[in-house]
Amino acid sequence: MIQTVGFIGLGKMGLPMARNLLTNGYDVYGMDVNDSAISEFQSYGGKTGKLLDWIHNVQTIILMLPSSKIVNQVIDEIIDHYSSESLTIIDMSSSYPEETRTNFKKLEENNIEFLDAPVSGGVKKAVTAELTIMIGGRVDIFTKCKRLLESMGKSLFHVGPIGSGHLIKAINNYLSGTHLLATCEAVQLLERFEVEPETAIHVFNQSTGRSGSTEYKFPSFILTESFDSGFSLELLRKDLEMAKNLFLQTEAETNLPQLVFNRFDDASQALAKDADHTEIYQYVSSYLLQRGKLNEKDSETIHCSGNSSISI
Template structure:
């Protein structure tokens, strides 16, 4: 089975390595050729364009940035759907809205190509270890066919139902990521504003009911050391919470905490932090209150 992989950035490159380590024949494409050089050394074959890759491969994976990228890569004149052979199975690992997933599914289906929405959670470390959670929507038979591939990438593989179901589950997860990020930031900034030692406060919170995985991630890996090189960038969480908020409105909710989280990530973007780690959402709050959450000394 020949696998094509489009999008070899922070997440995609690690997934390709996992596939290679599991003995798969992988062809890769990325707009920035420099991003595939290390993968070529590991055995991946670089393909010059999407149409060629689409014609050559039995399964095509994509890990892209934004919904517009997915639409272009799949449905553009030089896209996957126009050039893939009937029977090809596409696995889109990008976080997009359910409407985008359903549109790609229907367009692909008309060409006898299968399309699975299969967004992931677990960050670069999960991609590196092959421990991702993968949430899948689409045709169940196609899912079962590519399950061995998904198991090379993740530990928690869940088939959730028809097209769009995987994307909905991922956006709900991202909703919590965004809201927890804002709440953790507000709590830590408030403590600093009242003179509490940030390390001591964090030590208390992580053994109390206020603990969360996001609180630990942000404080231990980024904020306290003032290191904001991205694992997951502000711009991606901002995109995801915006899409998630649309789901909540469609569900019938009018006022919800995600609206505040979306604004907080918008503020971080407006202050030039879009490419920083999502934990940088704390920085506008620190400026507002005139404090910095960091280790002492």
């Protein structure tokens, strides 16, 4: 029996994910506010229409939406129109864990099963179905949906109860943003000493300073100056705000999440509204370096241990 799926959110990530479901034999209904995304989805063989047109034909609905606010609205609409015997919702967006738990309670009261299953890997791995998927929720529901998820991802991890997937995704993106910001600042500082960025990245990748930013983002999007990873600065800013709030809510004794968020928040205001998140490199150059000169003065003295000092 062919499983029928609803897919709401055919953006840069959602469209290739939905296409991979079609490729794996699923019957897929797609929805999006973007008409061009709908047209492209139809060209792949997908079906379209309003929620009321297909909600009673599907066994699973996948959400790939830009914010918890929109996820909440869609879930409320599904609850209002749902009257089938069996339905599972999988929220693959980057949603707030607390709101995910609230949605779980609402859906449970209406006999609708729920998983949170955010992804990592970017557009490239969404296209090749090699995403990492972090799943929160009941193990039996995850087991039931495993083949469906495997059609979109290569590495599946059941990480805990409902909300755990969104929690670990927020922390993952906090680490990713921190790595990226630190690497941008480090590379531009080295450039001040006439070390070429390409050389710096090559050295980092052969050393302990390597990260996803040095191994993938810099070579692919920053050093090439394409800045087209497919993941917006605004979305990363939102994820960093989420992580910052999670640390604050637990009264963790650290100010690093706040500092990282502040940099990305400032960058989102300074750069274009649709800026790619890798364009943080250009924002860093506005405050850290100005064509080979330190911002505040051309030279400073860094005092080292003992009596020695280095003039820069």
